[in-house]
Amino acid sequence: MQKYIMSGFFFTACIVAIVLMFTLPGKEQVAEEAKPSMPEVVLDAASAETVVKSSCISCHGDQLQGGVGPNLEKIGSQMTPEEIYSLVSKGKGIMPAFKGKLKDEEIANVAQWLATKK
Ligand code: HEC
Known part of the structure; x- marks a missing residue:
């Protein structure tokens, strides 16, 4: 009898582990929040x-x-x-964060445009 109870516990633990695996944010997701990834845009200088x-x-x-x-x-x-892109999204010092004020794609476009200024 005890054997069945133990295997019942084990089974439940497995289910919980699997559910957690899918619901907890993955490592990549956390890293992405710390350093926002730039959406791909085709440069539109105008x-x-x-x-x-x-x-x-x-x-x-x-x-x-x-x-x-x-x-x-x-x-x-x-x-x-x-x-x-990251700096403009998050802001720095007295420079305001533009995430939410500008679209992510607009920030990405500006970032690409500025990156051509050499
Ligand atoms: C309220 C004033 C203000 C506005 C508006 C502003 N910035 Fe800035 N920006 C700053 C200041 C101040 C810094 C320097 C921040 C620091 O290093 O502490 C800075 C830094 C930067 C840098 C890094 C420059 C370097 O040499 O390190 C970039 C790139 C930049 N801004 C782009 C932008 C873009 C693109 C916009 C418009 C979407 C913008 N900024 C709007 C004040 C501003």
């Missing part, structure tokens, strides 16, 4: 310039020459598109 004009030049200057924020004229030689 719309990137529109977004930059309305959201960024107040701090970075109308020619990206800098102001409150640093000069971005050569930012592409310092940062990858993914790094720019």
Whole structure:
């Protein structure tokens, strides 16, 4: 009799383990939240310039020459598109986070556009 009870416990434990395996966030998912992954977009320079004009030049200057924020004229030689995407999404220091204000695709497009500034 005890044997059946024990195997019953074992069976239940297995079910719980399997359910947990599928419901707990995986390691990759956690890593993704810490470093947002950039959606793939085809660079659209015109719309990137529109977004930059309305959201960024107040701090970075109308020619990206800098102001409150640093000069971005050569930012592409310092940062990858993914790094720019992550920084713009999350913000840094007094620079606001743009995630939620701009679409992820818009941020990705701007990041790719800025990355061409070398
Ligand atoms: C409120 C002012 C402000 C606005 C608006 C702003 N930024 Fe910034 N930005 C900053 C400041 C200040 C820094 C420097 C942050 C630090 O290093 O502490 C910065 C840093 C950056 C950097 C990193 C530069 C470097 O050399 O490290 C990038 C790239 C950048 N901003 C892009 C953008 C983009 C793209 C936008 C528009 C979507 C934007 N910023 C809007 C103030 C701003």
